[in-house]
Amino acid sequence: MSAPVSSRWWPLVLAATAMMMITMGIRQSLGLFVQPIAADTGLGIAAISFALAVGQFVWGAVQPVFGAIADQRGSGRVLVFGGVLLITGMAAAPFFASEWGLLLTLGLISAAGAGAGSFSILIGSTARVIPAEKRSMASGVVNAGGSFGQFLYAPFATTMIGAFGWAAAAWAMAATALATLPLAWPLRRRKLPPPAPGATVLPIADDIGLRAQLRIALRDRSYWLLHLGFFTCGFHIAFLVTHLPTEIAMCGLSAGVSAMALSLIGLFNIVGSIGAGWLGQRYRMKWLLTAIYISRAVMIFIYVLSPPTPTTFMLFAIGLGMSWLATVPPTAGLVGKLFGPRYLATLFGLTLLSHQTGAFFGAWLGGVAVAKTGSYLWVWYADMALALLAAASNLPIREAPLHARAPVAA
Numbered sequence: 001m002s003a004p005v006s007s008r009w010w011p012l013v014l015a016a017t018a019m020m021m022i023t024m025g026i027r028q029s030l031g032l033f034v035q036p037i038a039a040d041t042g043l044g045i046a047a048i049s050f051a052l053a054v055g056q057f058v059w060g061a062v063q064p065v066f067g068a069i070a071d072q073r074g075s076g077r078v079l080v081f082g083g084v085l086l087i088t089g090m091a092a093a094p095f096f097a098s099e100w101g102l103l104l105t106l107g108l109i110s111a112a113g114a115g116a117g118s119f120s121i122l123i124g125s126t127a128r129v130i131p132a133e134k135r136s137m138a139s140g141v142v143n144a145g146g147s148f149g150q151f152l153y154a155p156f157a158t159t160m161i162g163a164f165g166w167a168a169a170a171w172a173m174a175a176t177a178l179a180t181l182p183l184a185w186p187l188r189r190r191k192l193p194p195p196a197p198g199a200t201v202l203p204i205a206d207d208i209g210l211r212a213q214l215r216i217a218l219r220d221r222s223y224w225l226l227h228l229g230f231f232t233c234g235f236h237i238a239f240l241v242t243h244l245p246t247e248i249a250m251c252g253l254s255a256g257v258s259a260m261a262l263s264l265i266g267l268f269n270i271v272g273s274i275g276a277g278w279l280g281q282r283y284r285m286k287w288l289l290t291a292i293y294i295s296r297a298v299m300i301f302i303y304v305l306s307p308p309t310p311t312t313f314m315l316f317a318i319g320l321g322m323s324w325l326a327t328v329p330p331t332a333g334l335v336g337k338l339f340g341p342r343y344l345a346t347l348f349g350l351t352l353l354s355h356q357t358g359a360f361f362g363a364w365l366g367g368v369a370v371a372k373t374g375s376y377l378w379v380w381y382a383d384m385a386l387a388l389l390a391a392a393s394n395l396p397i398r399e400a401p402l403h404a405r406a407p408v409a410a
Contacts, residue, residue, distance in 0.1 A: 011186055016125065020117075025150055026149070031245050043097075043098075049364060051103045053107075053361075055106050055108070058112055059114055059115040062115040067349035083184065085113025090174035119332070124349075126142065137281055139277055143325055151264075151270070153173070157169050213342070214347075217339055226351055228389075233327050237324065237359060238359030244258065269322070275326070276329045289331065289391075293391035293394070294391045297384045334399065362379075
């Protein structure tokens, strides 16, 4: 008797989830290094922020490239190569602690490595064996791995920095990234095993080729609206993950409050990610995205009006956590629903490039704001406005599958 279909794809989902936990945990904790690096090297916050902003962009820019390679040649080699880059970049950063050195190690090498082991490749490599009606939930589980990584890595990084300095903390993170290499093994195959006989798998279009699929997607208005919404999401996430620790320090609070806030964001995003994946199986995903973006604008408005106390930051972190990366499952689900799973790694990788273009501006402009005005206030207002723009951009999306007519369009 053949194994149930779930027994075939759940091990892949769990391997992808563990990989995401490591790569995202490291990335989302780098904001904790800004002030220690500034204090140790004399570099300004704006210079360090620029290096991390470039890292945000590179993380997104490599994903459609690595996604296309994974779609054509399989995910295993891409994931191993990414793990090596991530390890190298984190381990080398303390030896090149200058503006250009940080740009090379944290902005280029480690960011490219984390991107090779992130959303588009991991979700794309599992989507081909997951029944269509389960993809949103599976994406939520993989996404929750990144949130759990943030929950684990933020206090770990803070403890290591406080006890041994930021250089030792970077080396410790590089050591944990070694675990990404064996995790690539279950995801190594280009052609994954077929589902068990009798399994419910929705039909998809014949393979029309990557170039033809890209032409179809790039002519579709709904796909571009997803890009616009994800751009604003990237601005929001990168601004917060890079500058929330500095904002907390500027309010006279300890590094422990920063670590706790980032950990709470990660912890509660586990609930938010899995919840978004579950809801995506039952409700239209564009409505979920609209609700998430509106909730962000409301939370920022409340935060700006609240006193800067530890309680305020903890409550703010819990609220942010519920929506933090909860946008990923419905966004990936919409891309798969529109165009099918065959080239999901590439097509979703392109939306992540838009996300990380916004992330570049969020991380960079936060540093510029502090350098010029000594405050983040105007960036908070911009973030609020962008969240409302993202909500509005999702309303016209036509949530109907296009992949069924893709061969005709080609």
